[in-house]
Amino acid sequence: MLIFEQSKSGRVNTAQQPANVNSETDIPSEFLRADKPVLPEVSEMQAVRHYTKLSTKNFSIDTHFYPLGSCTMKYNPRACNTLAMLPGFLNRHPDSPANMSQGFLACMYDLQEILKDVTGMKEVSLSPMAGAQGEFAGIAMIRAYHDASNGGKGDPERTEILVPDAAHGTNPATATMCNFKVREIPTNSDGDVDIEALKEAVGPHTAGIMLTNPSTLGVFERRIKEIADIVHKAGGLLYYDGANLNAILGKVKPGDMGFDVIHMNLHKTFSTPHGGGGPGAGPVGVSERLIPYLPVPMVTKVDDEYHVVTEKNNAQSIGRLSAFMGNSGVLLRAYIYARLLGCDGMHRVAEYATLNANYMMKQLEKAGFELAFPNRKATHEFIVTLKKQAKDLNVNAMDFAKRLLDYGFHAPTTYFPLLVPECFLIEPTETEAQDALDGFIEAMIAIQKEAETDAEKVKGAPYTLPVRRLDDVKAAKELDLTWTAE
Amino acid sequence: MLIFEQSKSGRVNTAQQPANVNSETDIPSEFLRADKPVLPEVSEMQAVRHYTKLSTKNFSIDTHFYPLGSCTMKYNPRACNTLAMLPGFLNRHPDSPANMSQGFLACMYDLQEILKDVTGMKEVSLSPMAGAQGEFAGIAMIRAYHDASNGGKGDPERTEILVPDAAHGTNPATATMCNFKVREIPTNSDGDVDIEALKEAVGPHTAGIMLTNPSTLGVFERRIKEIADIVHKAGGLLYYDGANLNAILGKVKPGDMGFDVIHMNLHKTFSTPHGGGGPGAGPVGVSERLIPYLPVPMVTKVDDEYHVVTEKNNAQSIGRLSAFMGNSGVLLRAYIYARLLGCDGMHRVAEYATLNANYMMKQLEKAGFELAFPNRKATHEFIVTLKKQAKDLNVNAMDFAKRLLDYGFHAPTTYFPLLVPECFLIEPTETEAQDALDGFIEAMIAIQKEAETDAEKVKGAPYTLPVRRLDDVKAAKELDLTWTAE
Amino acid sequence: MPFIPHTEEDVKSMLAAIGAESIESLFDEIPAELRTEGLTKVPEGVSEMEISRIMSEHAERDSRALCFAGAGAYEHHIPAAVWEITTRGEFYSAYTPYQAEASQGTLQLLYEYQTMMASLTGMDISNASLYDGASALAEAVLMAIRANRKSKSKRILMPRTVHPQYRKVAHNICKGQGIIFEELDFDMEGGHIRADSLPKDPGDIAALVIPQPNYFGVLEDIDALTDWAHEHKALVIAIVNPTSLALLKAPGSWGEIGADITCGEGQPLGAPLSSGGPYFGFMACREKYVRQMPGRIIGRTVDLDGKEGFTLTLQAREQHIRRSKATSNICTNQGLLVTAATIYMAIVGPDGLTKVAQASHNNTESLVKKLESTGKTRRLFNRPVFHESVMLFDLPTDELMMEMTARKILPGVDISDDYPELGNVMLICATETKTDADLQTYADLVTKLSKKS
Amino acid sequence: MPFIPHTEEDVKSMLAAIGAESIESLFDEIPAELRTEGLTKVPEGVSEMEISRIMSEHAERDSRALCFAGAGAYEHHIPAAVWEITTRGEFYSAYTPYQAEASQGTLQLLYEYQTMMASLTGMDISNASLYDGASALAEAVLMAIRANRKSKSKRILMPRTVHPQYRKVAHNICKGQGIIFEELDFDMEGGHIRADSLPKDPGDIAALVIPQPNYFGVLEDIDALTDWAHEHKALVIAIVNPTSLALLKAPGSWGEIGADITCGEGQPLGAPLSSGGPYFGFMACREKYVRQMPGRIIGRTVDLDGKEGFTLTLQAREQHIRRSKATSNICTNQGLLVTAATIYMAIVGPDGLTKVAQASHNNTESLVKKLESTGKTRRLFNRPVFHESVMLFDLPTDELMMEMTARKILPGVDISDDYPELGNVMLICATETKTDADLQTYADLVTKLSKKS
Ligand SMILES: Cc1ncc(COP(=O)(O)O)c(C=O)c1O
Numbered sequence A, B: 001m002l003i004f005e006q007s008k009s010g011r012v013n014t015a016q017q018p019a020n021v022n023s024e025t026d027i028p029s030e031f032l033r034a035d036k037p038v039l040p041e042v043s044e045m046q047a048v049r050h051y052t053k054l055s056t057k058n059f060s061i062d063t064h065f066y067p068l069g070s071c072t073m074k075y076n077p078r079a080c081n082t083l084a085m086l087p088g089f090l091n092r093h094p095d096s097p098a099n100m101s102q103g104f105l106a107c108m109y110d111l112q113e114i115l116k117d118v119t120g121m122k123e124v125s126l127s128p129m130a131g132a133q134g135e136f137a138g139i140a141m142i143r144a145y146h147d148a149s150n151g152g153k154g155d156p157e158r159t160e161i162l163v164p165d166a167a168h169g170t171n172p173a174t175a176t177m178c179n180f181k182v183r184e185i186p187t188n189s190d191g192d193v194d195i196e197a198l199k200e201a202v203g204p205h206t207a208g209i210m211l212t213n214p215s216t217l218g219v220f221e222r223r224i225k226e227i228a229d230i231v232h233k234a235g236g237l238l239y240y241d242g243a244n245l246n247a248i249l250g251k252v253k254p255g256d257m258g259f260d261v262i263h264m265n266l267h268k269t270f271s272t273p274h275g276g277g278g279p280g281a282g283p284v285g286v287s288e289r290l291i292p293y294l295p296v297p298m299v300t301k302v303d304d305e306y307h308v309v310t311e312k313n314n315a316q317s318i319g320r321l322s323a324f325m326g327n328s329g330v331l332l333r334a335y336i337y338a339r340l341l342g343c344d345g346m347h348r349v350a351e352y353a354t355l356n357a358n359y360m361m362k363q364l365e366k367a368g369f370e371l372a373f374p375n376r377k378a379t380h381e382f383i384v385t386l387k388k389q390a391k392d393l394n395v396n397a398m399d400f401a402k403r404l405l406d407y408g409f410h411a412p413t414t415y416f417p418l419l420v421p422e423c424f425l426i427e428p429t430e431t432e433a434q435d436a437l438d439g440f441i442e443a444m445i446a447i448q449k450e451a452e453t454d455a456e457k458v459k460g461a462p463y464t465l466p467v468r469r470l471d472d473v474k475a476a477k478e479l480d481l482t483w484t485a486e
Numbered sequence C, D: 001m002p003f004i005p006h007t008e009e010d011v012k013s014m015l016a017a018i019g020a021e022s023i024e025s026l027f028d029e030i031p032a033e034l035r036t037e038g039l040t041k042v043p044e045g046v047s048e049m050e051i052s053r054i055m056s057e058h059a060e061r062d063s064r065a066l067c068f069a070g071a072g073a074y075e076h077h078i079p080a081a082v083w084e085i086t087t088r089g090e091f092y093s094a095y096t097p098y099q100a101e102a103s104q105g106t107l108q109l110l111y112e113y114q115t116m117m118a119s120l121t122g123m124d125i126s127n128a129s130l131y132d133g134a135s136a137l138a139e140a141v142l143m144a145i146r147a148n149r150k151s152k153s154k155r156i157l158m159p160r161t162v163h164p165q166y167r168k169v170a171h172n173i174c175k176g177q178g179i180i181f182e183e184l185d186f187d188m189e190g191g192h193i194r195a196d197s198l199p200k201d202p203g204d205i206a207a208l209v210i211p212q213p214n215y216f217g218v219l220e221d222i223d224a225l226t227d228w229a230h231e232h233k234a235l236v237i238a239i240v241n242p243t244s245l246a247l248l249k250a251p252g253s254w255g256e257i258g259a260d261i262t263c264g265e266g267q268p269l270g271a272p273l274s275s276g277g278p279y280f281g282f283m284a285c286r287e288k289y290v291r292q293m294p295g296r297i298i299g300r301t302v303d304l305d306g307k308e309g310f311t312l313t314l315q316a317r318e319q320h321i322r323r324s325k326a327t328s329n330i331c332t333n334q335g336l337l338v339t340a341a342t343i344y345m346a347i348v349g350p351d352g353l354t355k356v357a358q359a360s361h362n363n364t365e366s367l368v369k370k371l372e373s374t375g376k377t378r379r380l381f382n383r384p385v386f387h388e389s390v391m392l393f394d395l396p397t398d399e400l401m402m403e404m405t406a407r408k409i410l411p412g413v414d415i416s417d418d419y420p421e422l423g424n425v426m427l428i429c430a431t432e433t434k435t436d437a438d439l440q441t442y443a444d445l446v447t448k449l450s451k452k453s
């Protein structure tokens, strides 16, 4: 039942209204609203009950194993939330002058330093509000760099961004937002970038390349140095999509691989919550040559005092991308997480994420599932392809995914990357215990058996959730995007 | 699955351990433990997941209508929790001197004043930790009063406490703990105390009487003044069990009815949470003559400064009943609740609780259910008896109760009070909307139909909960009270 | 090992299953020369106990000031229930609801949110959030360009009464695509855009942005501006404060036919100030533009048994499907803040929100009067305001700021940098959280300070 | 109307259904002369916004001191997850699990708690909580009297090393039933009960209470005392600190056959200091005494389909069944605190709890040394301690208290009132929450203060 269906005109929560409000307004009537907006009129308890119950209709990390490839669904330590929500942090107005902000700014500064170390980049700006905005900042910096080349005359030929076909959709979409043309680079059968194709693609029109390494295929791009050389020689820059940073924390740094700019998804690698779709944070780090273009604001430290750097201080900056300092509260959570892990803990992230992924990969292979890249080690994630099941049994990846829900497991990422048919991109993360991995593997085996003996059962899944399989076609055709009273 | 079954030896949560602990202890080995205690060795995430999931197996006010008679399951405002858990309150050590405690003590003092007003008593002590401990304090004061009578020689004859047969079990149990004999007084067919029987029972052995008014039969004891006179004349005192205070807030005060001592269940009337079984708070209020005996500590105010009153200051006090000041955090919540309601809001509690109860009573009667006291108004609760259903259809109150769970309603109180056969004691409280009441009534009607057409279905309920009906007999016979590894 | 559940035994058995000798060997595909020595600037790990103390100390250092600053971030009372429910693990730690059947909680909530926002703005539909108000404006501009089939231009008219940071963000995000922002100057008396100052023949423009209230808190002539834009085939992008909409005319009702796209900052609906984020941008529009809308949209549908359910819909606009041709690159948005906003609106209700808006207006008016009666400052603009006002002070605003903050009062936002022509001006705001005594404290301090100087 | 959902229309329709004219008329069975004029001292209602400010100000007034006080209430780090889960509505706002099928969350948790406590104490079984440590001791005494079939006496031997407030509470609760407490004095050097000081022929006694650690932090000769009691047919009631049990011998292993009943204060397991409550009392015992145990007990059983489930059991001991013959009058207990304790123990685990115990011990020892090196105070007793120690100061303890608290340090608990024979003594405690710097701060201040005087 929708909250509106519990609403009753005239019901008010007195405790939640300012008292003694003179409601005879002096605002001229031409500016005023005539109708009452359709907000629910329910008691506080009704609202609490409604949204408490709604919450229990979700899967989440706090309730389920959630091996969603490329999304890094790992444990979000509760302390990060509790501490980021201390009244002192919540009550700080973003325009508070520095003398009222040293506590907050100190955290931001320290976080910048930590991210520099982790990525091997020279400078970091925290402000982008998610991965995609980090990408935007990165590509905008690449544009600014080329625009400033030739002694300021610019390089108008550089109109292309190269993107491997396995790339996340945000990569090409970002290139477009920055008015670049997107050229796709194919992947070879081992999951690596097709170097020959790359060589053919680069040239004076190449502004840069966007790479994820390890790629979203779950393998480490071994010839990364060669790729960097090819692109750099052609005058292009290298963009690192840091969505998979979890796989390499403390093992290899994007800066050392030759990247010029990187975004990080703190809501993945630094375990800030996904919140059912956000907020995230997508700080960017850059090599020496891109420092002048970093988005503002940033934080500097002068004589033990912290200051905010703005457009005023950095004339070449691509500017600000949010009204204030991005998703500050998310940054606080990431900072707390980083301090809890510390240097040692951070090394272990990649190690155990990789251990878990390789273990699952091997066990699934032993159980008869087909791997997309059987000759490769898994990074923190790996791909199973269910194309045989789709063909022979008419049970596809979506069917497996929905049936997994019945077994109490969130489905892996399905149908991404697009180039592997009927794929499951599986990322267990380091915070899952072996039991959970084994449970998932057993469920896969059980579903495989069901698919062989009773395919309809799998195709009809899920059965045990609040709803059965939903009609997406109807949703898109007969748009019903808001409720209206009958 | 039990948390122990997820445990694995050697698993530790480093983030939750003090760092660098020198574990070579200097405590002599004769004092030391040899074995490792059976505590779970699970990751923080496993614990979070386990207990988050367990929580969803409960009914609660935040998720369900919970018309549990005599328990006053009403909305527990979230602000009361949030504010009582401000770090300043949580971090205060109970032995902090008054100069570090003025904020906390101010709240306690104000709460005492509010409770005095609400009950019409002369003085209040907050310290009892639940209703039953409030009862203990009250009866102990009655004992102390008699002991101090006759110029200090005492009145050893007064060995009896009178208790109506409808009383809550804590009443007789408390009298026993204070070494009184319990004499039961019968109830007449209208739910009132049988005055003739009372007259016969009182005498020089009467120390006092414990009454709930409105009684747990859901009716107001109309001849309360007469009862008070009878008992007082016999030299006994009157104890008011305040469990039902919700019914009369601002309408009538126990002090005005002639009571000498009262306990309040703040976890009922003042909406502090029940917490799956506590904590509660059971402050006691007294008339003039019992003031010297109140339990300590209490709070006084002298020249705008707050002080704690202890045994030192009150030599005749029955003393302390807890190590510190009782359930302080519960008292804070009750204080916040009282301030939110304020004077007006408090009047409305009884009004709307009564309105809801009478509405449900009438609608159920119209639907054919039998009321225990059809000639009476309901107070904040009322009783339906299902004895006909039990006899004619072999479907008893327990069956109805379990089936209600399937319909998404917590069952009313069943089989209490003991004197009404197959009873449902129904208390909707003032915070439920008419929709919820109607939903419950419809469920009752539906179950009645089921009972008539398919009794086995009702007797087999519940079907939709985490478990079906549990075997209580086996639980008591084959005691399994702790888990042990196989 | 913080947050890693593996025992030594686990590691051994897992490596054996893999057939690997060591965890290290799992990394052997990484070229050796790239392998790092390790992290050098990340400090050693601390326990939760230690970080709790560190963060508490940081938080206390910046502790609560009496806040009269607004300028895009407003201190409102947030019912305790809002964040207690929002941070329940099931909302807090869920991913984007791609598996609809396992995400009905989030999806239904978002559908309810869309309904509330559509109604508040008077638009047909709403998306499920963008990053913040500033980037929402940028997205609205890009969307208007796509949506306005009648215009071929990339010209956007942008009043200077729009939040300066929003204008910068819009510029920074849109400039790659060659969007041209033409600024409209404001009237120095009213602090608003005069409809009669608009060009008679503006040429081909894609859209006009109309802020209500504007950055100065001032109410714009929305009807006249809207109609002017539509006459010239430009779309109208409304940028509004959602709290104000409980009181003020919804963009859907501006002028003859209403605004086309509405966007803004959602922070006033249940998000704490929190140093500027996370907040959320909202966007709503006419139904006919839905396929140009960026961001996620939830639709109601049915399941195999015909039962009502909710799912992400119109995904073909989004980057994960449409890739380089998507309406935006946005992926992760601000879901949790929308969760809070939805619960906030449900608890406060329509009457509550109206009271919050009215009380904020009244308090600001009352503060202005108290400040004016000190004789040391005056209201700069003569038009009606919502809950902010530009005050011109006798004394330099940086001095005022220094003295006031030393007394734990944030007196407003100094906007003289962004509008040097206005002089010693401060943008002040008093929401419903302020008592009469708070307002008096501010005024008294102004009297005291100006005496001193 | 705060928290009341009725609209005027609802009221009308409900009254019509009842057939009543007004809400007031529903109260007409209350004799008119008893009806009150209304409430006069309850202040007017305030909004949540207003009370939030009031309470925040109160809380800040008493704000965080560096706490070296223990004496029955200990500052330990509590993982954030503990209370975030404990205050989930489903735990927080549920009633006692009388409807077992609708309460499996609480019931399973309590069963797990019973298991943990039984193991920690080395006893066979545990109940599901009593009010607090002090009242748990009182209940243990009453239980021992019932349980000791070999003794007809109501005499209890009660060492003076038991917490003074606990002794008072035990007396206040038990005296109605004629229980006689005979005090045992302690050794002035060791601060403990000397086994060789116990009477050779004590007569018929029901039980001996043994605290470990005792109120002074000192470790008692538990084995000798236990065996002595059993030789004289007395039961042994152990009263222990649960944190210490990760390190110290469980009461079940004291002496030849172990203690009979164990009780204590559960606060150290996840309950914040919170001005002394809510905490929870725990109680565990030998299986043979289970029917004498007060409080709720949860058992594991099966449902109609044979599936495992949990339910309240042995209710025939309780007041709601047995009424005047119940083992206690307790009804509402401290469920929510037990919820927190269970989650606390699960997160901290056995090794974690051992480290907390050891770190607390080490810190206290280290503080004692630092304080002694000021030359202004010394450790009074020469026996090993757990995590508290009695310090004898040169200067008067009330002066020390005043000066220290003015500097936001709570230096300990002044126990000279309860033990006047000891002189200027303070009971101090430094748990794992204290850093070396904290300890030094305390010591430096002592040096400074004593110089001054
Ligand atoms: C590989 C990759 N790149 C980029 C992104 C975009 O990041 P965000 O969702 O934070 O905008 C994602 C997120 O899913 C991703 O997986």
Ligand SMILES: Cc1ncc(COP(=O)(O)O)c(C=O)c1O
Residues within 6 Å of the ligand: B070, B071, B130, B131, B132, B133, B168, B170, B171, B212, B216, B241, B243, B244, B265, B280, B281, B282, D330, D331, D332
């Ligand atoms: C009528 C009555 N009296 C006394 C009590 C005992 O109160 P408590 O459970 O707080 O000890 C109750 C509680 O259920 C009750 O309903």
